[in-house]
Amino acid sequence: xxxxxxxxxxxxxxxxxxxxxxxxxxxxxxxxxxxxxxxxxxxxxxxxxxxxxxxxxxxxxxxxxxxxxxxxxxxxxxxxxxxxxxxxxxxxxxxxxxxxxxxxxxxxxxxxxxxxxxxxxxxxx
Numbered sequence: 001x002x003x004x005x006x007x008x009x010x011x012x013x014x015x016x017x018x019x020x021x022x023x024x025x026x027x028x029x030x031x032x033x034x035x036x037x038x039x040x041x042x043x044x045x046x047x048x049x050x051x052x053x054x055x056x057x058x059x060x061x062x063x064x065x066x067x068x069x070x071x072x073x074x075x076x077x078x079x080x081x082x083x084x085x086x087x088x089x090x091x092x093x094x095x096x097x098x099x100x101x102x103x104x105x106x107x108x109x110x111x112x113x114x115x116x117x118x119x120x121x122x123x124x125x
Contacts, residue, residue, distance in 0.1 A: 048077055092122070 001009075052073050056066055095118055103111060 048074075051077070 052070060055061075055069065055073060059065075059069075061069055099111070099114065099118070102114065106114065
């Protein structure tokens with residue numbers, strides 16, 4: 001085999017290996033990001049049911065107790081959700097107040113960056 005053929009074969013094989021590695025890493029990162037976004041959006045539904053099941057497991061509830069416990073747990077979770085929404089609104093007011101207090105100190109660019117940061121944080125919730 002001539003040296004040019006060896007070099008061409010090695011180049012082709014190296015390109016193939018690098019392509020496979022890049023493809024595997026890309027798919028891995030994409031699936032991880034996709035899973036993270038799916039898990040955060042389904043957390044409310046799935047998280048509540050997981051919480052109920054965890055309580056049943058901890059107290060070792062039988063089926064009759066589980067039927068009695070489920071409405072009480074659901075009622076409590078509804079109250080927690082209500083408190084969370086109320087707290088989120090109050091936190092939002094405090095953050096807005098902070099922005100007003102920081103306005104004389106920060107430059108226009110810094111204020112824009114801060115408001116953009118707060119906007120992104122609120123969108124996640």
